[in-house]
Amino acid sequence: MSTPPAPVVVPELVAALRADLTAAAYTVEHVEDLLGPVAAGALDRGEALPALRATEPAAPTGGDPAAVLTRCFVLGVPVPVRALAAALPGVGVEAAALLGLVDAAGRGPDDEVRARVDLRPYAASDGAGEAAWWVVSDLGELATGGALRTDHVLGVGGASVTLAQATVRDPRRRVLDLGTGCGVQALHASRHAEHVVATDLSTRALAFAAFTTALAGLGPDRVELRAGSMLEPVTDDTFDLVVSNPPFVITPRRADVPAYDYRDGGRAGDDLVRDLVTGVGAVLAPGGVAQMLANWEIRDGEEWHERIGAWVDASGLDAWVVQRDEQDPAQYAETWIRDGGTTPADRAAWTARYGAWLDDLASRDVASVGFGIVTLRRPATGRPTLRRLESQTGSLRQPLGPVLAAGLAAHDAVTALSDDDLAARHLTVAPDVTEERYLEPGAVDPRVVLLRQGGGFGRTVQAGTALAAFVGACDGELTAGQIVGALGALLDVPAADVAADVLPSVRGLLADGLLTLA
Template identity: 60%
Template sequence: MTSSAAPPPAGERAEVDTLRRDLEGADFTLESVHALVGDVASGALHREQRLPAMRAARRQDHPAAVLLRLFMLGDHVTRAEVDRALPATGADGAVRLGLVRTAGEADGDLASAVVDLRPYAAADAAGTALWWVASDLGELATGAVLHADHVLGIGGASLTLAQVTVRTPRRRTLDLGTGCGVQALHAARHSEHVVATDISARALGFAAFNARLAGVDLELREGSMLEPVAGETFDLVVSNPPFVITPAAAYDAGLPVMEYRDGGRGGDDLVQDLVSSVGEHLAPGGVAQLLGNWEHHAGEDWRERVGAWLPEGCDAWVVEREVQDPAEYAELWLRDGGMRPELDRGGYEAAYAAWLADFEARGVEGVGFGCVLVQRPATARAPWRRLEEVTGPVRQPLGPHVAATLAVRERLAELDDAALAGLRPVRSADVTEEHHLTPGDADPQVLQLRQGGGLGRVVRPGTLVAGAVGACDGELSLGQIAGALAALLEVPADDVAAELLPAARELLVDGFLHLA
């Protein structure tokens, strides 16, 4: 294993505040970068291709173009350009902060980035977040394989977790495996106190710098998994843990170990241990949300496997978003580890074979990726569980939908059917009704309700329930709607209620209906 040579950036609060003002003054934002380089270069940059953006940025002297070249593309700029782009910090200040190194002290001497520093903008349930986030330079900038202690920036998994997390006010929040600190920054916007942990001291150094740059106070603790918070409870736990399933033989074949993705455990044991133990660290009403991989074994439904991990006495909601076969999974993480057949066919295929052999030996037919939510009930009631596959596109951020689902489940747990019949639900504005019929037929063969937001669910409720949903405008109770349908159809009211009320519970939970 090799170590990253550069220490994390660091500086006194006054210096970091000055840097933040310079970045604001440079208009170093995602929108500005996109406008400077254009659609084609932005698209290429999204695909990890820097050349079009480099060519576009080199033609401009805008401060944001200089910062883009320096911190995101791995280009060299002059000290004079750094001075102009960051006028109060200057090249000397950027060196002191550990952001750049220079070849000399003259204006024309070249400066190069020591770290990746880029604008970040994301929408979550608490609103729009606008920060600058530092991490280790990636392959796009360096053209080299990542070091073992590489501190990853904000990737797709980080964005997924940030957008799915509930953002209701919390007293104490834990970000387990904080990395560069992005989940902790999000949590600080709606939490009184945030504890961020990581096994990597370098990662905690980056998290400390990013928190200071964002003007946020975090409590940082070094240690593995839940060890740094033994005996403590939290109102929210978020984690994007090192969940990649890598056989030991792949490392023997030359695959580098990466702290940010490799937990050093066999199979999906790390995710299993985290899921099964996180409930002990939840205060009443507390919620844990984490990402993970889990194995699909021959002859076993993945729901049974993951369901056995879920802690007793807690609510649980597991959503599988994607499944990869063994070959796809190996290829993904070989590329992520910098191993490519065109660079080292022998090493690549040896590591590839190690993955396939390990999965075959253990009967692994696929690997699922998804989100796990665990909640400790705030009151004495029976916990609920739901494990499901949702593979279609969803509208982000999902955090508000998740929070609404938890809230309505809590409300419905208190209501028997008589109380439920007294509710006056409203059909959600994103719900549409679809009829599918053969041309020339008067009656549809299929009637379904489609949800435009949330998880984009589609249900086929039957004519009676669909008619009831159409009548849910907040004016009539479910009991009144059931009575009206019974009279219209000339069937017993109890029969209508027996079909409608259970369906209404599910439609409320899934967001097709809501309570005014």
């Protein structure tokens, strides 16, 4: 299949397009209102027919401009010249074609115009608050009716949103978006960074990223684009934050298995993720954080955290790894074969690719593949003190970025406190924490006390009698040492014994955010 040209940035025309999209109320909220819940839900599942019917009144004459734009740039159906001209009066159809957004069959009002790109509104909530932009990418399978090309530039997907929500958003001077694709992470980073460098191996991806960021009003002084593989374009730089949704998919290295630029980094197994985890510290400034999505192989006879744990140990960085999912080889193969547009209906291709994936994973004794969020940090001084690898496969309350940022800060605070320092501090229970007590009928004392976290990771901690009583007294009035002393008197136990029993757990509750330092 031939590769369509990427969009071209002409600043004055992009500015006119931005004004037109704004005037058309081409927003996520307005488009969802136009479609209605049924059509919007179907579209999220990859079914276009309800959305086509919902926007059909706009097809002949124009109607609601957002409906015309949705039909053209999201659903990929031709619209008349006069309809698109009415929806984009400032930039016009000819200029839209000059920008590489559409192809027009002619200049007559009833001649058809067909989109060359996917241009859609995007709204998200991250640690910096609500945000809305427009994102430009290649048309997907829903619009083209065919399988993706290997040089396909992906739009906003679930992984993009996951990373955006998990990224720490405190102010940063320099941010690197490694493997920017269509530029989504660079958009998010631009809100809390003085300067963003966005890299990609694909020059087509960089062209889309240039258009997406220009459409957001971000020039090269705010978002700088560089071509190259992995860390090569930034070897002489350092950054306060690195974000990456890298091409982490473990793909068989066979000629009959397509290698998609957006998901396959051209390495065997999970070598690309290993190299990124172990190498990203070279471009992190002291105190700098790197966050990435990753897949890692879990070999037969190993625990999930052993392989990724060895990489973070080799990195020399603080590390917090959260495994969000784990798939066996068959599930993993099915996921990524479907992602490329092959279905079981295409029996020959499906069987060949399925077999290739199973053979490739079996050749390295892979029992399953883990997926998760990796957060690394270069210590501001000294050696790393954080090594946290945990599996959290349940639902999380988003955005997760503030929770991770608070967790890093809490780790630093708790690590710096001696037991005497901790005893002198005033503690409070986090506002999202509740307590559950389970008693047998007629019993005075509970058999089980659970502390539940309502936000973030939604952790549940089983507390013994002394710990539950300690937490119940953490209202900021007494110091931790005073509470320990009171519990010792109440339980008729030496205060030192209560401290030895309670304070290690208190440190864990502080690190997890169930308790806070007043």
